[in-house]
Amino acid sequence: MTGGRLGRFGETAMWILVALRGGPRNVVRLLDDVRVLDGRVGPGTLYGAVARLERLDLIEPTTNGNGRAAYRLTEQGAAAPVAAAQGGVPS
Amino acid sequence: MSRLVRFYPRAWRDRYEDEFLALLEARPPTTRDMLDVVWGAVDAHLHPQGDVAPQPWTHRIPGLFALIAGAMWSAVVLAFVFWHESAWTWVILIPLSLLLMFLSLPGDYMAAHGRQIAIAVGVVGLCIVVANLPYSLPTVVAGIAGYLIALGGLLTLAAIRAEIGSSRRWALLVLAVVVPAVVGFPIAVGLGDISDETWLLAVLLPYGFAWVFVGLRLAIRGSATLVDPPLNPTEPEVRAA
Numbered sequence: 001m002t003g004g005r006l007g008r009f010g011e012t013a014m015w016i017l018v019a020l021r022g023g024p025r026n027v028v029r030l031l032d033d034v035r036v037l038d039g040r041v042g043p044g045t046l047y048g049a050v051a052r053l054e055r056l057d058l059i060e061p062t063t064n065g066n067g068r069a070a071y072r073l074t075e076q077g078a079a080a081p082v083a084a085a086q087g088g089v090p091s
Numbered sequence: 092m093s094r095l096v097r098f099y100p101r102a103w104r105d106r107y108e109d110e111f112l113a114l115l116e117a118r119p120p121t122t123r124d125m126l127d128v129v130w131g132a133v134d135a136h137l138h139p140q141g142d143v144a145p146q147p148w149t150h151r152i153p154g155l156f157a158l159i160a161g162a163m164w165s166a167v168v169l170a171f172v173f174w175h176e177s178a179w180t181w182v183i184l185i186p187l188s189l190l191l192m193f194l195s196l197p198g199d200y201m202a203a204h205g206r207q208i209a210i211a212v213g214v215v216g217l218c219i220v221v222a223n224l225p226y227s228l229p230t231v232v233a234g235i236a237g238y239l240i241a242l243g244g245l246l247t248l249a250a251i252r253a254e255i256g257s258s259r260r261w262a263l264l265v266l267a268v269v270v271p272a273v274v275g276f277p278i279a280v281g282l283g284d285i286s287d288e289t290w291l292l293a294v295l296l297p298y299g300f301a302w303v304f305v306g307l308r309l310a311i312r313g314s315a316t317l318v319d320p321p322l323n324p325t326e327p328e329v330r331a332a
Contacts, residue, residue, distance in 0.1 A: 028117040044131020069110035
């Protein structure tokens with residue numbers, strides 16, 4: 001899928017997509033969720049992956065009830081984790 | 092935390108700064124996280140996302156020239172401090188680093204500011220002539236003063252090109268050139284009383300380090316994304332009128 005364009009952020013990007021399958025997440029919760037899935041993620045890496053996923057139109061910004069910045073999957077992004085599971089972890 | 096975010100490119104900050112700061116406030120970063128943020132900033136410069144087109148590798152050349160120039164300059168100074176007279180063979184690196192300093196000013200900048208560049212080259216040439224006149228205090232003073240002005244001017248142009256904020260730019264210039272010059276000037280003309288090593292370390296080494304810093308900044312940012320502060324801020328309005 002998009003692994004080639006995600007570079008070293010591929011694994012983190014995949015975990016973001018997996019985390020967002022549970023619904024929109026504000027960035028704090030998104031970081032917490034991704035850390036549960038892959039404990040080493042730092043904020044710089046998280047946003048490196050977020051920026052790439054947004055550019056690839058796999059996620060999009062939204063706001064949660066508190067007006068905090070949040071992200072949700074696009075239609076394309078909703079299918080991406082399945083494709084990743086079928087094709088392996090993006091590199 | 093906001094200091095860490097300043098490492099990111101402007102386009103990135105415009106898009107993500109607020110939410111990123113909110114994240115750092117909610118989850119205070121560890122030392123490892125801080126390194127991760129800095130590394131993320133380097134990546135954001137090298138691989139800009141969003142509407143910013145990626146830069147060709149050639150845009151890193153001016154920064155690399157500045158970086159190499161600063162490293163060579165610093166190496167010569169340190170060689171003299173540690174190996175004294177036997178380091179004279181290293182002196183060839185000084186004119187080479189000066190050449191690289193000129194070349195680190197990108198071509199479009201040279202074209203737009205050819206007059207200033209020509210003046211700087213002229214000052215350096217004049218200093219070489221003056222420095223080779225028969226010894227006298229006025230020629231030594233004039234020669235050294237001219238060198239300092241030319242070297243300071245080159246560094247300032249590079250700092251402007253590297254988009255170092257105005258306060259930092261001037262702080263850098265003062266720290267790297269003016270203060271050491273004021274300290275070292277009496278020593279250079281024989282009025283001071285400290286060792287040669289101190290003179291070299293106090294005056295010349297900060298200058299080399301400043302070029303390394305500017306070179307790193309310029310290499311990371313690349314020349315294509317730089318916006319020079321206009322030398323004549325009213326020029327656009329004049330043109331528009």
